[in-house]
Amino acid sequence: MNAVSFRAAAEALRPRLVAWRRQLHQCPELGFEEKETAALVAGVLTELGLQVRMGIGGTGVVGVLAGAKDGPAVALRADMDALPLQEDTAVEFASRYPGRMHGCGHDAHMAVVLGAAALLAARRQELPGPVVFIFQPGEEMPPGGARLMLAAGVLDNPPVKAIFGLHVTSYLPVGTVGVRRGAIMASADNFTIKIKGRTVHGASPHLGVDAIVAAAQAILALQTIVARRLDPVQPAVLTVGTIHGGEKENIVAGQVTMTGTTRALNNVIRKQLEAGMRQVLAGVAAASGTAIDLDYLWGYPPLINDEKLTTLFRRVAGAVLGPDKVLELANPSLGAEDFARYAEKLPAVYFNLGAAIPDVEPHPWHHPQFNINEDCLPIGAGLLASLAVAALG
Template identity: 40%
Template sequence: MNKDQVQTLAAQIYDDVVANRRHLHANPELSFQEYETSKFIQARLQELGIPFTVMADTGVVGLITGELPSEQVIALRADIDALPITEANDKPYTSKNTGVMHACGHDVHTSSLLGVAHILQQLKADFGGTVKLIFQPGEERLPGGASIMIKEGVLQNPAPHHIIGQHVMPMIDAGKVGFRSGIYMASTDELYVTVTGKGGHGAQPQQNIDPVLITSHIIVALQQIVSRNADPRLPTVLSFGKVIANGATNIIPNEVKLEGTFRTLNEQWRAEAKILMKKMAEGIAESMGGSCEFTIMNGYPFLVNEEKLTANARAFAEDYLGKENVLDLDIWMAAEDFAYYSQVTDACFYRLGTGNAAKGTSYSVHHPNFDIDEDALKISSGLMAYMALKQLGN
């Protein structure tokens, strides 16, 4: 496949990709509620003459089959949901939905994959193989839209030999991309803890069982799971971000609610750690006269980039962008439900640079000021289309 052809088509549709991204950014919808987003995607695919099916209620799966003979199948994935964040930007495309924002770049992923669809549909006569376009709901919320899509057969009929996904990264400048082979992103589990004691007057602690004090001991002690039980060579993160003790300056409450996250890169250790955490927390509470209900909501597995596919994708990116614009990535302890796909078929999840300090687009994802340098959209669709075509053998 001629690289110049793809780059020319990508340049021609750039304005459309920007317009689609801005529309999606201005009209974000929360996980598993992406009804208007789904309709928008369906309408764009209909305009292009691409057949599609609807899965997982709001997910959309398009299919483009090249006219040359080939049995190869590749899937390309974009997530479509937004986050419960109030946007702080003042742009023409700022979110119209109060308290909802595309703060993780899923508007970029979706508009870029629509751009890929446009490019590949125009090249159907020139390539062989089948491309599955997966527009997936609910990446930001357990159990993860990917797990639902897989259960509903997204990786069947036809079954892709490979799957590729891209994700924005503001720490990388627009115009560049990043890759990492092997284990790349962490598993994630959500922790919900209720510590119960006996409330009462803060001036009479001897008459109470203080769940605030018990919870404090539990929070500190659980860090031993990381510092003294985890192999120091294995990245492990335990963080608590929510503590609710509805007492007052002189009131000890009956209970304290605690919420956190546990992340690692090894499934055996992941299972062991959850047993240790629960046992330790319950034991501390009991030893101090209280009780502890320790609930673990199992989240996404770790994400692994298959080495041969990732090496191929990186080589294609170097060809398309130049070696100086393709970077090495380190392990990333965030989690992604793309990991579910990587547990089923050969997968490559790479990073699209969107940062530009001069344009103020270096805020982290999940920040109310997150935005992108839209120059990133000049490469997002063309690169993914080119990688798909080359991986299909064209």
């Protein structure tokens, strides 16, 4: 089965791909609430003749396409959830639900993977093995839906030997893909810090313990972890995103709560971030006379592309798109993706699919005006189908 042979079939599928994407875009659902989305996806997979299971990991859907032979499978994964974001585009198929939007391209991811399923189902008698299609809930909700899909055994029956995932991006032209070996996205861990002091009248601060002053000291001290405790050639982020405390202008605050996130590209730095935070906060507590509690939630691990599978990806993508269209990403992103959980279990490749709209200012993921060029949909579907065949072989 020639990988390039999917290109024409994928282009012929374009009207269906666009229709799927727009229908999904109109009905965005938040993590673990994707009931309408799951029903649409399952309906398409059933029409294609796949073995379909619903309710996996909550609202997830898995479709299995049997090949001409049994044996280890290859998996293609799409995420299903939308964002709690008010859409600000002028498209005719905008979200029907106020305050919810597919502002991260998951509608496109689902359409592309459905397209790959359609392409492969049409030639199932030529497939050298089974293909598993994973539609996962809750990617935007750490610790994420991938862990629940894995716990439900989505890689076990049939056993999966390799997996591919993608993310559309408005910063690469249609017809190109971006990939890199090794770390491509960061870990994402969240924390909550609770500082407890003693409330008194603001005119007598010496009789209390000021939690706001301790919070200010903590925020500044925490920044020294990345600046002075970690290897400066290893990227890391520590961000305090919220701070809440105090009741009135003339009352010394007795309690402050702060939340934030940390990012790293390997688990060594990831552990050092948590350890550094605990040490710094213990010092601030001792110096300020407060009690400080750190609740540290390990979320998504770093996303690491497998070296050998990345080589295969570059070869196949070069054959499908042209070698000059396979771009090497110079730097990893410090964004995060729970596709990383699959990559911890088996060889995986995650790549960016170019979706820029010509002569339109690109918007990043999670922006209320985020949109894609739908010409990327058949390209993504054809490429995923080609990758599945190549990895099976």
